[in-house]
Amino acid sequence: MKKLLLIGFVVCMNAAAIAQPGWNWPEEVDKAKEKNALYVDAVKSKQYAVAVAPHQWLLDNCPDLNESLYINGAKIYEGLEDKESDPAKQLSYQEKALKMYDDRIKYFGDEANVLNRKAFAAYKFYKGNQSKYKELLDLFDKTFDMNGVETMDNNLVAYMDVVRRYKLSGGAISDEDVIDRYGKISDVIAEKDAVKSDSKYTVYQENVDKLLTATVDVNCEFVETKLVPKMNETKDPKMAKKVFQLLLSAKCTDSPAFVQAGELVYKAEPSYGMAKVLGIKFAADNQYSKAAEYYNAAVGMSDDNLKKAEIYLNMAQMFASSGQKSEARNYARKALANDPSAGEAYTLIGNLYFQSYNDCRQGVSKVDDRLVFIAAYNQYKKAGNTAMMAKAQEQFPSISEIFELGLAEGQSMTLGCWINETVTLERRPN
Structure with missing residues (x-):
């Protein structure tokens, strides 16, 4: 009954449908509309096996009908693949799903956008299939070259994982080639982050960094030998950023190249x-x-x-x-x-005073000479640094030294030298 209702609806709408923009109906328009309605209804209800026959009729008889034929076709075969347990059938469905993307490009163009989508589908299908790694790498290379910063987020980490899998499986790719692709991916992540300022891109970059170090032995010697000469020759900020990131991740910040790269990056992008x-x-x-x-x-x-x-x-x-x-x-x-x-700042000032005894000591009055320790104590107290407060107190003038000079605790005294502060006279604890 449901099928008859759909067919009846298609027939009634015939005249209007023929003129519908974006659709290229064949001579057997009524049959084509019936097949289209049947397979679309099956896709909506996720009855992918039911959708295959009417969908295939449309592919055979009007392959340029509408772009949705291939968008839905990918859904059909991806859905069938997901539920299939037989490896041979799985592979067949995978190939048919990916063919939908190729045929979509063939009849409707928009290659960059479609490859973007095909790449991630292929990654899901083939990431565990070593025989497909070269095909995957070529697909991701082309996708990134065509899309640049428009590359889908899903493909960022996936691309680096494809590089890793191909390299570790014995693929014909050099360490320098790996680094080149790492740089390409990192550049896209950085450009996306600059526009959208989303913390997820930091996570993406961290994952890409981990995949790189799992692919090649990124050590100081590798970066300095393979990349630094090229950076010094070209002065390219992107290359410099790559060198900087790699030296940082490899804990090579003592390398002279780390500062060289940093200055090149800063000159191009002050931050x-x-x-x-x-x-x-x-x-x-x-x-x-x-x-x-x-x-x-x-x-x-x-x-x-x-x-x-x-x-x-x-x-x-x-x-x-x-x-x-x-x-x-x-x-x-x-x-x-x-x-x-900022307690550290008070402690730093306290240390400066504490260490100024010899600089400021005049040797005339033991009390005057020890005022630096009272000044230091005051700074340590502001910092809450009890350990240094105690050390400073140990160097205060003694009560006898104070009395000998006819002075009294609690009186104000001026500390000269470079410090030039007024402090309250205190005695050393007994």
Whole structure:
């Protein structure tokens, strides 16, 4: 009864349907419409086996009927494959499903878009079939070349997994070829993330990184030998980004190439994160002017007070390491201005004071000379650093030293030297 109703409906709508745009009906229009209605109804109810015969009649008699013939055809054979347990039949359904994508391109074009969809279907079918790995790799290569940043998200990690499977199964692909494809995938992920700013792309990149290290032995020597010369020759920012990422993932941040790559990337795409990394690296190498250049650039690229505080604290630590105590305190105070809860900054200032005894000592008054420890104690107290508070207290002047000079606990005293602060006189604990 259901079939008769569908046929009747098709006949009644005949005249209007013939003029329907996007449909290329054959001479046997009534029969074609009947077959179309029957298979579409079967697909909607997921009766894929029922859909095969009327769908095949349309493929044989009017292959350019409408694009939906191939969209639904893929659904039919993918649905049949999913329920099939016989390997031979599964393979047959897989091939028929993929042929739907090829024929869709043949009759209706839109190759890039259709390949995008075909690639992931093929990956699901063939990822466990070693004999199909070369075919899969060629398909993904073409899909990425044609689609670029429009490559479907599903294909990002899948492509790298195809590369891994082909390489580890003995496929004819060099380490350099693997790296090239890794770079291509990483570039697409980065471009997508720049547009959509979605955390899922960070996860995609992490997974692609893991697949790379599972495919080739990415170590310092490999990157420096295979990729760094090309980077230095071309100065290509994309190559530099690839080198930077690989050195980072291989824990090769001490390689000179890490900074070289970072500077090339920064020149092309200035960012807070890269400026911060370069500042840290140059500071570690005692190149303080270069470090300050990148640290200041990082501050200028951020509106986040906590990020600014972090950079200022880094600068304070750098100047402290180089013995520039006044400059170090200046940047520690800038860190506190942006983040008053930054206890590390107070501790750093306290350390600067504690370590200034010999610099500021005049040898005239033991009390005056030990005021640096009271000043240090005050900073440690603000930081909540009880261990250093105790150490500073041990260096306070003794009660006898205070009395000898006719001074009294609790009175204000001026500490000169570079520190130039007023402190309250306290004695050493007994």
